[in-house]
Amino acid sequence: MDSLAHFILALLAGMAMGLHRKHKVTYIAFISFLAVLIDLDHFLVPLGYETVYRSLHNVYITILAPSLLFLAAYYFERNTPSDRYQTFFLILTVMLAGHVIADMIYGPVKIFYPLDDRDVSLPHIDIQATNEFTSEIIGPIGIGMTTYAVIIFLGALAHDTLYHMRRKCLSGRDALKHTLKDFF
């Protein structure tokens, strides 16, 4: 997927998480931009550093690193008035994970590279209404978008639960209940 599409998708993911109610849109746009930066992989190929673009499109950079930074920020900010860094890394994790999922719509990605070279794809589901009409009812784009939506939902759940814990001084369990009540 092209980098502009990734930026717009990340921005929409931020809006879908309801972030614009608590954060400035410029802040959401800034993190959306950061989530596009793994596409620097595209420049490594012509420069001869990579034969296929895969250095940054992996689970370590897109999921493991930002979620560990989120947990570290949560730990260090737990007794401070700020939740700035935990929020930042949570949003970044959602947008980076969404980026890789969106890329997987167009084909497999070596998401465990360099530890493992295997190509990983989204589950291949192709449901067609009739054999005469070739457009799918459920196909790769739908599967990719659904996976992205689940990531957004989990991100929104975590973001709002943390917000209720901090602003309303609730326990994690009560804050989660409060968030779920808001959602449903």
Ligand SMILES: [Zn+2]
């Ligand atoms: Zn990409």
